[in-house]
Amino acid sequence: MLNLEDRDYFSDYEILKDPYQFFEAVRQHGPVYRPEGKDYLIVTGFAETVEVLNNNHDFSAIIGLAGAAAPLPFEPHGSDITEQVEAHRPSILGGDLVVNLDDMPHTQMRSLVNRLFTPSRLKANEQFISDYSDELVRNAVANGGVELIKQISTPFVTLVIADLLGVPSDDREFFMKTIEAAPPPGSLNSDENDFSGENHPMVVLGGYFARYIMERQQSPRDDILSELAHATYADGTAPRFQDLIALSVFMFGAGQDTSAKLLGNAMRYIIDQPGLQDALRRDPSLIPAMLEEVLRLEGSTKQTARLARRDTRIGDLDVPAGTRVLVALAAANRDERRWPDPQEFDLNRPKLREHVAFGRGKHVCAGAPLARVEVRIILEKFLKYTSAIELDEVKHGPRGNRNLDFEASFIIRGLSELHLKITPSADFGI
Template sequence: MQALEERDYFTDYEILKDPYAFFEAVRSHGPVYQPPGRDYLIVTGFAETLEVLKNSADFSAIIGVQGASAPLPFEPSGSDISEQVEAHRDRILGGDLLVNYDDDLHTKTRALLNRLFTPSRLKANERFIDEYSDEIARQMIARGGCELMRDVATPFVTLVIADLLGVPADDRQHFMNVIDAAPPPGSLNTEENDFRGENHPLTVMGGFFARYILERRANPREDILNEFAHSTYPDGSVPELEELVKMAAFLFGAGQDTSAKLLGNSIRYITDQPGLQDQLRADPSLIPQLLEEVLRLEGSTKQTARLARRDTRIGDRAVPAGTKILVALSAANRDGERWEEPNAFALNRPKIKEHLAFGRGKHVCAGAPLARVEVRIILEKFLAYTSNIDLDEAKHGPRGNRDLNYDPSFIVRGLTELHVKFTPAEGVDLSQASSQAETAQ
């Protein structure tokens, strides 16, 4: 029988649905390991993962989207392949997206994005988040239950990012339909992962964002898209329209998926950890700690990838230029060298915010503050308006023996569906109108 660590992470359906045993088998060979017959390294150690993510000089992010298993469009040559990487950037899937940029190109483009996630912007967005989460929570609890991923998670986080960016109300339902119909990033369906395909969400939404930006350049308005349309790089130069469109579309698509999965994973822990939901109802200030521990145990991004562009090292291992690296974020977050009882849920875990669920270094997730805010607020609503939240045993089996299905994606860790049952809290009025929530159905 083939050893677990020798199976193919990128094509094995069972491993993609539940990667933790695979990564532990890999870890048994050390924090940096090359599986037999593979042309990439897998990094599972916390310290080593942090080392790679923070070393943007030696490790390029150019293969972050396509993954470490995909072949390079060139044969690496020499101890520094930086020029080769840039010469072939347009032949690497996602090479023209911010998430895969390096050096000055990344720095100046990321500066544009950071303007969207300032504390003042997020504070202004919180009013919409609070009102909409209140509406959708009341509606679902009044119904007695829902399929959380379809009925709540996707419409909720989609409309939150739409509000932040200023997407017109008339277009928001179309955006939700496009995203809901698409596979998650890193899906086994490689054809639908082609960002250049005319039906891919980034392409579809890109057409809308191009129109929004051009409209605001012609007729300025008081919204964030207007600021985006008239933004400049730190050196004063004006970004190309295409760059702004790609950034806005990727932010919209990737951001909503990450937050939606976080909400689903959080509800799963709330329902299955004995006494946890009562503890959170009694003290809602613990919800942020819940989110950090869920991010550590079930972060929405299982892995990313890097390409060594110079001869370098990871820990005590020499890494030649041209080496592809699978950076196993979910394994680093369960590394026993860093975390006590790494596979156990602990609400008050010390230094929990040091987890790597949002990455680290120059490519740390820009939308992390928004994800934390939006999921915290909607969880507050669900807990405040219920006396009990549980999973539907007819769909998922009893607590302790759940039947849960996860996306077969090499990138995303998220439930495909989660059927939830709500028991309303005594005296809670659930009759309020739900205009936003009704629109999202």
Template sequence: MVALEARDYFTDRGILQDPYAFFEAVRAHGPVYQPPGRDYLIVTGFDETLEVLANAQDFSAVNALQGAAAPLPFDPQGSDISAQLEAHRPDFPGGTMLVGLDDMPHTMLRGLVNRLFTPSRLKANERFISDYSDHLVRQAVARGRTELIRDIATPFVTLVIADLLGVPAEDRQRFMDVIDAAPPPGSLDAADNDYAGEGHPLIVMGSYFAAYVEDRRRHPREDILTELALAKYADGTTPSVAEIVNLATFLFGAGQDTSAKLLGNAMRHIVDQPGLQDQLRADPALIPALIEEVLRIEGSSKQTARVARRDTRIGDRLVPAGTCILLALAAANRDPARWDAPAELQLDRPRIREHVAFGRGKHVCAGAPLARVEVRIILEKFLEHSSAIELDPTRHGPPGARDLHFEPSFIIRGLADLHLILTPSTTALADRGEAGAFPVAGQTPQAQVEPQDEMLSTTHTKIGVLLADPQTRSLLDRYFPGVADDQRIAMARGMTLRAIQPFAPSQFTDAALDALDADLAALAA
């Protein structure tokens, strides 16, 4: 029998099911190990992982998506292969994307990203995240069951990142379908990892984003795509359309995948650790700590990769130029030299945020703040609207003998499906039927006519109601020309104009909303 640590991490589906046992077998040989018959190193030590992540001078991220097992597209020559790496960068899958860039090109592009995911922007977007997650969860609780990944996690995170970037409503379902039909990043089937193939999600979405960027440069709007399209680098130069398209496409894809998997992994621990969901319901302020522990114990990314640019070392081990490195983030986060009882989920763990689930250094995940906000809010909704959440034993087996299926990826740690049984809370039972028809990604639902117990207003009346009546629709077009036929408004028909004002304050000004309120009052007079 082949020893566990000698098995092929990149193709072995047994390791896919339990990567932690594999990494522990590797760790037994030290924090840096070369598996027999392989030409790459596996780093499992926490300190050693930080050392590599922080050393962008000696280690390149050009193979981050390709993985450490794939051969370099050239024969390394000499003690410094930096020039060779740059000459062959286009030959690396994802080598020209943000995740694979090095040095100044990475610094300049990352400078644009750092201006996007700001606390103030995320705070403004929280209202939409809260309303949409509340709608999804209420629907699921009313049904009494849901398949979390496909029914909730994927549409939720897709619509959030689409809303934040400014992806038109009519294209969002197309993006979801393309992502759903494609193999995961880092597929165990090497043939699936053709990032240049016509059907790959990044290529399909890139063609759309190219059109968005060109449109925003001609017709600026209040969204991130406009900021990216009009952005300049720190030195005053203008990025090319290709650079902005690559960046926007990567942000959409990465933001969608990481958050969806984190939600699934978090829910799995919530339902299977006795007493945990009741503890969180009693004190929702513990949810951020739960998210950090889930990130540590079962983060969405199992590993990343680097290649030594020059002769260097990791710890006390010499590493020749051209050596590929598998940085086992999942192992570093369970390193007993760094964490007490590393396999246990502990909400009161000291220095709980010091894991490497989002990486560290220059390539730390730009979307980490968004992922934390998204998952925190939707978990709050699940716990608020339910009194009990269980895994469906007919799908996943009984506690202690679960049958779970994971995405076949050497990069991603995420469930392929998670079937939940939901018992409503007392509040949810009382509120059943009041959630309304919040639109899903890509749909433009028929506006519902609902009884009005109070005067029409921009504060209390949903946009869908205003659009359904010819008189109020005409008023909307008077104060906000084109909004009645704007497909982007489809996502907000279940909200009020005052609720969406923070997303487009220059379009929905206080003066215009106040004037519209006066005309709406006159209609009812």
């Protein structure tokens, strides 16, 4: 019988439901470990994770979506395989997406993203976030309960990013249904990770974004899609049209996924952490700190992956070019060498925002500011309009023995459903 640390992270559903015990078993072998019979490394140490994510010279992000277990479409040879990586980029899942790009192509695409998700633009979007979250939460409270993930999280974050990008109102319901039906990134069903099929939700949405960008090129509006349609790089050159489509689809998909999972994970802690929801009602200014601790303990992204493109090192370990690396963000955020009592929820934990739930370095999540804003605002509404929020014990079992189901993804940490029972507050009728 295999030891826990040598079971297959990428296909074992029990590990999917609770990756933390698996990562702790891996950690017992040190901050970097090669599982028995596997040809990839797992990094669980916080310092080592930051080291890998910051080392863009030696590590390529090209396997970020494919994962460390996916075989390469070529046989690496030599101490520097950079040219081989680029020659085979079209053959690797999501190789042309900004999350998987390296060097100048990544710098150019990321420069566009950074100009779009600015504090001023997010501030301008806050009124839509506030109004829409108010409507959703009031309906849930009036009904005495709600299934949070499908009835609130998905439509909420989908329409927020649609509004921010400039998706026309008439298309937004279709977008919501498409996203709800889409498989999560890193699905355990490998067939769902093939983005090339014409019926894949991301391909379908790509057709819509192509039309939007062409329309904005002719008739600009005050939205992100118009800025993309007329964007240039620092050297004055214009992005390729297909790159703009890929970037638009990625921003839409990534922009809703992280936030939706964060809302569900945060709500679970608010309910099950003794005294937490009452403390947050008394002082809503604690919500940002609560979100950071939830991100550390239960971030929306469990892991990412890197490919060593040059002979390099991680800590004291030599890593040959061609080595695939699973970077366990969820484990790094529970590394006791960095976080005292790492398994405990601590609202007053020092330097909370130093977690790596959103990654680190050049590929740090561009949508992190949006996720923090929209989830904070809707939680403020939930806490204002309720006097108590509980999990439905018929669906999820009693406190201390919960029955929770997580999406079948090796990348995403998110609940597939969360049924709430809600008691209104005195403020609800105002």
